[in-house]
Amino acid sequence: MLKSTLKASILFVLLAVTAYLAFYYAPIERTMGIIQKIFYLHVSSALSSFVAFSVCFYANLRYVFTRQAKSDWLGVSAAEVGLAFIFVVLITGPIWAHPVWGIWWTWSPRLTLTFVLGLLYVSYLLLRSMIEEPDKRALFSAVFGIFAFLDVPLVYFSIRWWRDQHPTPVIMGGPGSGLEPRMRVSYLLMWGALTGLLILLMNARYKLEALRASVEELRREAEVQ
């Protein structure tokens, strides 16, 4: 208990420091102005959600081959936390887009991909809630999770080819792109802090799922007796 409180406090301080850096240390962007500050949260959350969904895919594969309940717990934890981060992306995106592009939403490839990604994992969680039997739930949702993850590159390629009109990536986008050094430091730190948050949340969710599984098992034993 003390240990987790300590971890959470450290993370809180880290998040506060990165927020300070993003607002005061990193310079204000020339054309977009202050609204560009949302970039630090928006892009870092997107990257963190991809990390979470990759963990979910790994856990799904692991479950299919090893059948350990632990992998199932990891899968559901990663999917839920990843979805939380995707919601942050989908909320901060329009807030950023409205003053800059003049619209809340556009069906550009990256936005469509994020949206579909969110829907895929909402379906994953819904499916879990619809299957009663724990082993079956774990196995079927793992197979669906694998299918969903394999779909992501296909969605990406199809929309990229369909409407290749989005702005070229600013980060890792080739020559001429790139962040101002102070922006880069703030951005990387923010991503680090959010990844810390991701791990903390996933860990808490994993423990909750383990507890839930043991409660379920106890209840079943009580019913048998």
Add this chain to the structure above:
Amino acid sequence: MALLSNTAVLLGKELRTEFRSRELLTTTVVFVLLIFMIFSITFHPTTTESQQFGPGLLWVAFLFAASLMLQPCFLREQANDTLSALRLSVSDPFAIFFAKLTANTFFLLLTELLMLPFFAGFFNVRVFAVLPQLIVVFFLGSLGIAIPGTAFSAICAQARMRELMLPLLLLPVLTPILIATTEVTAALLQPEPSMNFAGLAIITGFDVVFLTALWLFGEYLLEE
């Protein structure tokens, strides 16, 4: 070889079951006609507009029809308690999926071809000059719908609210198929038709990826 002969026998069973009652084909054909009508009533498209939105409408109709058509695929086995018998009768469980997805692709393709003249007539689209190319797109697209569709049908047969779950699982996964088939069909239905090979490559890639995934992981969906 055992896979192919098992599949052939099971495919024969699927086709016989359907052609005895023709339940699936009748319902989906009526359903697609309904979607055509609903589209025309709600949007009042002019001729140019229907040519512009036609390919999208066509694939939306096919996709919805497919999510209906794929429901009973495994449910029927469960209702009659025949899934265990099926599993015992084949050496490779993939044969069950292979037979079912071939049958589903065939039924979907048949529905699509039956609906094409209606589509052409209702929306003033010329289809017959590009019929062979359209059949290729319809085939690859239907295969792409049927592969994850058959897998998810096996999943949903064991879930609560199964009728609601199948479209929820299937439609987001089919986003690439919907985009690519619509674009390829649109290019074919232009006044000067052209084959969009990039789109065709995406559809084929989708088919290959998910067929491989089904081959690798499908058997787990048939476990008791």
